[in-house]
Amino acid sequence: MTREGDRSERSDEASGETASREAEAHTPELAGEYDAEAIESHWQRRWVETDTYAYEGDPEQDPNTVYSIDTPPPTVSGSLHMGHLYGQTLQDFAARFQRMVDGDVLFPFGYDDNGIASERLTEDELDIRHQDYERQEFQDLCRDVCQTYEAEFTEKMQGLGTSIDWNRTYKTIEPRVQRISQLSFLDLYEKGREYRKKAPAIWCPECETAISQVEVEDDERGSHFNDIAFGIASEGTNREEFVISTTRPELIPACVAVFVHPEDDDNQDLIGETARVPIFGHEVPIIEDERVDMEKGSGVVMCCTFGDQNDIEWYQAHDLPLRVAIDETATMTDLAGEYEGLSTEEARKAIVEDLDEEGALRDRWEITHAVGVHERCETPVEYRVSKQWYVEILDHKEEYLDAGREMDWYPEKMFTRYKHWIEGLEWDWLISRQRDSGIPFPVWYCEECDHPIMADKADLPVDPLSDEPPVEACPECGHAEFEAEEDVFDTWATSSLTPLINAGWDWDGEGASEASDLGAESGERQRPANGGDGGFTMEHPELYPFDLRPQGHDIISFWLFHTVIKCYEHTGEVPFDATLINGHVLDENREKMSKSRGNVVAPDEVIAEYPVDAIRFWAASAAVGDDFPYQEQDLRAGEKLLRKLWNASKLVDSLAPADPAEPDELAPIDRWLLAELDDAIADLTAHFEAHEYAKARDRLRTFFWNTFCDDYLEIAKEREGDPSTAYALRTAHRTFLELWAPFLPHVTEELWQAVYAESETQDAGDDALESASIHVRDWPAPEGYEADLDAGETTMDVISALRRYKSENQLPLNSELDAVTVYGAIDGFEDVVRTVMHVEDLTVSDDDPDVTTELSDISLDYSTLGPRYGEKVGEIDDAIDDEAFELDGDTLVVAGEALEPDLFEVSHERTYSGAGEMIETESAIVVVE
RNA sequence: GGGCUCGUGGUCUAGCUGGUUAUGACGUGGCCUUUACAAGGCCGAGGUCGGUGGUUCGAAUCCGCCCGAGCCCA
DSSP: OOOHHHHHTTTTTHHHHHHHHHHHHOOOOOSSSHHHHHHHHHHHHHHHTTTTTOOOOOOOOGGGGGEEBOOOOSSSSOOOOOOHHHHHHHHHHHHHHHHHHSSSEEEEEEBBOOOOHHHHHHHHHHOOOOGOOOOOOHHHHHHHHHHHHHHHHHHHHHHTTTOOOTSSSSTTTHHHHHHHHHHHHHHHEEEEEEEEEEEEEEEEETTTEEEEEGGGGEEEEEEEEEEEEEEESSSSSOOOOEEEEESSSGGGGGGEEEEEOTTTTTGGTTTTOEEEEETTOOEEEEETTTOTTTSSTTEEEETTTSHHHHHHHHHHHHOOOOOBBBBTTBOOOOOGGGTTTTTTHHHHHHHHHHHHEEEEEEEEEEEEEEEEEEEOOOBBBBBEEEEEEEEEEGHHHHHHHHHHSSEEEEEEHHHHHHHHHTTTOOOOOHHHHHHHHOOBOOOOETTTTTEEEOOOGGSSSOOTTSSSSOSSSSSSOOOOEEEOOEEHHHHOOOOOOTTHHHHEEEEEETTTTHHHHEEEEEEHHHHOOOSSSOOEEEOOOOGGGGEEEEGGGGGIIIIIIIHHHHHHHHHOOEEEEEEEEEEOOTTTSBBOOOOOOTTTOOOHHHHHHOOOHHHHHHHSSSSTTOOOOHHHHHHHHHHHHHHHHHHHHHHHHHHHOSSOOSSSOOHHHHHHHHHHHHHHHHHHHHHHHHOOHHHHHHHHHHHIIIIIIIIIIHHHHHTTTTTTHHHHHHHHHHHHHHHTTTTTTHHHHHHHHHIHHHHSSSSTTOHHHHSSSSGGGGOOOOOOOOOHHHHHHHHHHHHHHHHHHHHTTTOOTTTTTEEEEEEEOTTTTTHHHHHTTTEEEEEEEEEESSSSEEEEEEEHHHHHHHHHHTTHHHHHHHHHHOOOOOETTEEETTTTTTEEEEEEEEEEEEOOOOOSSHHHHHOOOOEEE
């Protein structure tokens, strides 16, 4: 704690001194064991302090040289979970790779602290209800609670070592964002894409607000089906009553009609008659409609305003009256007569009892069924008629589909989710919420004629509850009294603007016509002015459209969708070139982590036990878009890799000077390594560009561990002092650190600073991490080394054969071998085999070894044989199995066919008759005497 | 109920524009102290590729159905 205090005091002093004292706390040094805990937190702190990842782009810059990422800001509703950790890490791979490839990367961060989620957090945290507070008072409480959570969240995010630019964070509730959000509302309104309408909407009685379709989720709840007898008030049928089944008897005071399916033979007689509702006695028409589900209950259904979405459709289609029996807090209204004032639950019980008493309850049994509940509070939703603002989207479905097609999807298959979502859309987007903590609508209404008065763009952000409207009198009717809109925006109305927030979208009322002229000249980089005076501008036009938008596959259908369409409507451009979809982290049994199952793994616990770099290595193991399990064994694999990298670095450090001169000519083995490295670089670059992190990870690990450590380092040990090997060792080692850097930022930084940074930045001063960090270096490019890769491969085969020989004969690996003969092409690598395997006398022979061969098998090349011989292949196969074939020179005569040599291969059983032991490998034969 | 995705040794995974011998890691058994690393190296065991039917000379791979899991939607 004291140290913390010291540091924050000192940071006000001259930065040079601060930095040098900081450096004393931890001097990168390549010695002993790798201490991840100390080293990781050190670099995390240094990266933030020195703005290593700050975006310094220039608005005039060519957008092609900037890589901009639009990150969805996490909702402030709790603490960091494994999904955050995984998603952020994946984004960071892209950010770090691109920073090395191209330099300027914008990797921002935001908090979505506006809306119902943070209100509920506040209510839970402080154990209060928003209804008990004044709006401003409650908003202040929300800000306080969110601030605490955000501070904690930030600290934990920084502990993940992601390369976020912490200078560029935002909150969706801050004034700058409020201005953008209100601008968006005004712009869409002016474009004719928003309307205010009185209509049935989904309503949460607990939160007391309208909510949108996407905020409702199904929940299995216990309930009862009640068979209730309705009387018949008209004369057209012999029946005196009929029965309906309902789970919501408390809605019968709101009953406005009864429906029968037109093809329901049993109930045809009811159509056109009048029903009498029990207890309440009011009469309602019986109407036919195809939407009746004949399979359910009696086939006769009551329609109430409103029990479900079907009721709404009927209400609209048949122009039914509105009977509101339940108010905004789920309390019965005066329409419910003696039940007025009861909650829906209480009323349900009372009405059922009274129905029973009256003889109208014919049956009642328990069921479980899916109930629509509000995702934030799990309260069953109601449907209420109210005046709400909508964004019109249904008429632009085709354009939104095209927008989706314009983006590159990683993985590609995820586009179908977006597509199906849009194709299935049935409602326009309801954006008004009757809540306290949110961004207010910048609107007033004329008290006389209800005409909406929009705020002036220049005045934004405004709060109509405390600010005055921009007009003296209503432009429609001249009335001078106005009513403020009390509603706030839906969270998504703001969080769908993150590309515009990140790019600094704004409206300029003065210099705007100029800006719009510029736009016409220089094409798409400038936003066109929106009619008349003024126009939209961007502080950082070079960022927009964004190169990448990452998110989980669960939010494609609303967050990504809303963001694409809003930005598209505002700018006419698709906001993202590409979108990267991450899967979900499951528990070790591949099941979803959830609090109720108690299988949640907290990132804190994982970080306490494993290095962040090891966790990142695990995060890289999943194919992008696939769900994958959290398994501790994978973290141990990462830990082992860190140790290997550390130890190999120590060995390299002991074998060669840090910065050896390039020799005039490289020895074949060294040229071979660098040529293999070139190949690896090319593969890795392609994998990173395609977001194939799992493939990149495995390719790099295999090459580093097997080829470099197991094969090359063992050779290099025997070549200590050779300038060619020293150069190759160091070149490869530097490159490995750079290639690992996006995956393992901490250990590579430590190694880089310990070994190479000093020699490169001696003159730059101590606090020049910003330019000396491995993470701002250039991504390696293939150098064009050429080598006989086949001979190298054969040589490695020979070496591992000899290693196996020693192992199997229980010999130490450094034991001497008297004489070895190699039958195979290892041109130029003879010395390598001799020294690394300690061979006294090595002979390489072009001849065949002294063997007696016996024909053992014919292996057919089916890929050419199949297409040529078709169904005859089976016959040929059988004949060979029966040994019914003959070799006629190069030709194989079998089953009446003469097969050309390219169709088969003859393999021989070799029996070595010379001295010593023969070992066969794929590419060579080795004889040890 | 609909859509999308997934199912490969004990565990996780590669392969899946069809070519017969299915990749690697972890774990597991055995052997080896070798000028980084024994938390290392070498060798081995372990798989009817969810089930089933089809297309084909040939299917982990393509198609149909079924089973199981996940996500989204109703």
